[in-house]
Amino acid sequence: MLKQAIKYYKPYKFLFLIDLLCAVAVAVIELLFPYAISHIVDDLLPLGKWDEMVKISLLLVLAYFINTFLYMVIDYWGEKLGMYIENDLRNDLFTHLQKMSYQFFDNNKTGQLIAKVTNDLHQIGTVAHYAPEQFLVAGSMLVTTVIIMMSISKMLACLIVINVGLLLAVNINFTKVMVNISRRLFGNVEEMSAELEENFAGIRVVQAYCCEAHQRETFQKTTERYCKRQQEGFLRMAACNGITYFVTKLLPVLIILAGGWLALHGRISEGQFFSFILLTNLLLKPVEMLSNFAARYPKGIAGFQNFVELMKIEPDIKDREDAVELEQPKGEIVFKDVNFSYEEGKTVLENLSLTIREGETVAFVGNSGSGKSTICGLIPRFYEISKGSIHIEGKNIQDIRLKSLRQHIGVVAQDVFLFSGTIEENIRVGKQDASEEELWKAAKQANLYDFIIEQPKGMKTMIGERGIKLSGGQKQRLSIARMFLKNPPILILDEATSALDAENEMEIHRSLRELSKGRTTLLIAHRFSTIKDASRIIVVEPGGTIQEGTHEELMKGNGIYKKLYELQQNALTNDRLSGKE
Numbered sequence: 001m002l003k004q005a006i007k008y009y010k011p012y013k014f015l016f017l018i019d020l021l022c023a024v025a026v027a028v029i030e031l032l033f034p035y036a037i038s039h040i041v042d043d044l045l046p047l048g049k050w051d052e053m054v055k056i057s058l059l060l061v062l063a064y065f066i067n068t069f070l071y072m073v074i075d076y077w078g079e080k081l082g083m084y085i086e087n088d089l090r091n092d093l094f095t096h097l098q099k100m101s102y103q104f105f106d107n108n109k110t111g112q113l114i115a116k117v118t119n120d121l122h123q124i125g126t127v128a129h130y131a132p133e134q135f136l137v138a139g140s141m142l143v144t145t146v147i148i149m150m151s152i153s154k155m156l157a158c159l160i161v162i163n164v165g166l167l168l169a170v171n172i173n174f175t176k177v178m179v180n181i182s183r184r185l186f187g188n189v190e191e192m193s194a195e196l197e198e199n200f201a202g203i204r205v206v207q208a209y210c211c212e213a214h215q216r217e218t219f220q221k222t223t224e225r226y227c228k229r230q231q232e233g234f235l236r237m238a239a240c241n242g243i244t245y246f247v248t249k250l251l252p253v254l255i256i257l258a259g260g261w262l263a264l265h266g267r268i269s270e271g272q273f274f275s276f277i278l279l280t281n282l283l284l285k286p287v288e289m290l291s292n293f294a295a296r297y298p299k300g301i302a303g304f305q306n307f308v309e310l311m312k313i314e315p316d317i318k319d320r321e322d323a324v325e326l327e328q329p330k331g332e333i334v335f336k337d338v339n340f341s342y343e344e345g346k347t348v349l350e351n352l353s354l355t356i357r358e359g360e361t362v363a364f365v366g367n368s369g370s371g372k373s374t375i376c377g378l379i380p381r382f383y384e385i386s387k388g389s390i391h392i393e394g395k396n397i398q399d400i401r402l403k404s405l406r407q408h409i410g411v412v413a414q415d416v417f418l419f420s421g422t423i424e425e426n427i428r429v430g431k432q433d434a435s436e437e438e439l440w441k442a443a444k445q446a447n448l449y450d451f452i453i454e455q456p457k458g459m460k461t462m463i464g465e466r467g468i469k470l471s472g473g474q475k476q477r478l479s480i481a482r483m484f485l486k487n488p489p490i491l492i493l494d495e496a497t498s499a500l501d502a503e504n505e506m507e508i509h510r511s512l513r514e515l516s517k518g519r520t521t522l523l524i525a526h527r528f529s530t531i532k533d534a535s536r537i538i539v540v541e542p543g544g545t546i547q548e549g550t551h552e553e554l555m556k557g558n559g560i561y562k563k564l565y566e567l568q569q570n571a572l573t574n575d576r577l578s579g580k581e
């Protein structure tokens with residue numbers, strides 16, 4: 001963990017050094033005061049050297065003036081250092097999480113991850129700034145003060161060392177306990193954050209089903225758990241603070257008694273007795289600084305531990321060291337004996353072998369849950385297969401750079417995801433550096449042009465969170481525009497036109513047909529009207545067994561395809577008869 005922490009200080013060596021030097025200088029200057037008092041009481045007062053006393057006082061004023069400046073540097077630059085480190089950690093964690101596979105996100109709630117990136121790292125800046133500095137300053141102040149004390153009276157110094165040692169041991173233990181409590185507390189915050197995220201994202205369902213009371217009750221239980229955990233922390237903190245308070249107050253009393261006895265018996269001078277009391281007071285400062293660790297830093301330390309643990313999780317889908325680029329593929333895809341399951345023991349595909357020729361348009365048909373989307377999702381390596389191999393243009397996809405592989409595949413899924421920005425920003429997802437001309441061309445191809453020019457802000461129209469201000473059809477057309485812009489040789493259209501009305505659907509189909517020319521297209525469609533363009537139909541059955549052929553060939557058999565087709569035809573006839581169409 002220390003190695004990881006040091007790595008984050010490296011880019012700010014200079015800032016860290018300035019901060020540390022200032023902190024050490026402040027500590028050294030603080031030590032001047034008891035020395036000066038001892039000198040005044042022992043040497044100057046008995047001889048009535050007023051001028052010297054004034055000089056020393058002026059020097060002290062100058063020293064405190066310097067310290068004021070140094071404190072300001074520490075407060076500003078030190079805080080900046082903490083902020084930079086917190087910022088780097090947050091960005092690194094974000095980048096790391098971006099590399100995680102779909103599987104990781106399937107198993108971790110979005111709200112929890114948001115809390116990990118925001119809340120867990122929140123106090124790290126404070127620790128990054130103050131912890132090393134205070135450790136060094138407090139440690140060196142402690143050692144220096146004890147050495148000075150030793151030179152005055154070994155017995156008194158030992159008394160102090162024993163007490164301070166005990167106090168620090170108690171505090172170290174408390175810090176460990178508090179770090180554990182903080183980590184569990186973060187767990188509660190993540191739970192809360194996940195619930196909030198889910199509730200607000202699903203507020204339409206909550207309100208439509210009038211289940212506000214139930215959701216409120218669930219949330220209250222979560223907040224109660226959070227409060228209980230906090231109370232656990234408060235209790236430990238109160239005990240730790242109590243012990244620290246008592247010991248720090250006890251120390252001067254012990255020194256007055258023991259030091260007074262030594263002074264009365266002539267073992268130390270009055271000046272030494274005085275300066276010992278002042279040194280004890282001075283010693284309490286680093287002691288308090290170190291005991292503050294238990295109060296101030298557990299959350300930051302816990303956050304860093306969580307960070308390190310998350311960073312240790314290797315993305316389960318990543319580039320091999322010798323991965324190659326996929327150069328201008330035409331789009332032949334071959335599945336060889338592929339096995340796949342999302343969860344252990346629940347096989348979705350078994351020994352699937354399949355060839356999709358370059359430029360071919362293949363439609364996947366099958367019962368819901370049979371594995372159509374899964375097959376398509378394996379080609380861009382959104383999930384990793386457990387057996388067999390998938391090849392594009394003869395290259396195993398596991399040997400191709402992920403970025404290069406995904407650049408050549410365009411996916412329009414049934415759940416369209418749009419970002420809360422402008423229309424333009426959302427289309428540009430397909431190609432960030434697209435020219436204005438390319439942008440408008442893609443909009444036209446996706447039949448979105450008229451809608452955009454009707455908007456007062458045109459391309460710059462804000463579409464709300466997840467495109468909430470758009471209709472279902474508009475959202476889908478926008479996502480199709482992205483694909484036109486990306487212009488990949490392999491297309492996966494997962495119910496791409498399901499949210500469009502008949503007229504729009506026809507137009508988009510025309511465009512998609514145009515786009516599919518010379519490209520490999522995988523079409524997942526439930527409506528038989530949308531698969532007539534396919535040169536081949538692949539019927540997927542649970543377990544990944546497949547039948548293939550043209551519509552006519554498949555209708556001759558007595559398989560699922562025929563059943564599904566007839567079911568849909570019957571439903572359409574019934575709709576027509578009941579006047580729905």
Ligand SMILES: Nc1ncnc2c1ncn2[C@@H]1O[C@H](COP(=O)(O)OP(=O)(O)OP(=O)(O)O)[C@@H](O)[C@H]1O
Pocket residue numbers: 106342343348366367368369370371372373374375
């Ligand atoms: N992320 C996931 N984690 C676990 N199981 C999943 C996941 N996605 C799908 N499944 C399961 O895998 C199986 C195949 O799902 P898939 O989405 O591929 O079916 P589909 O044929 O595309 O269905 P539909 O036509 O309804 O979209 C289903 O049993 C489904 O429950």
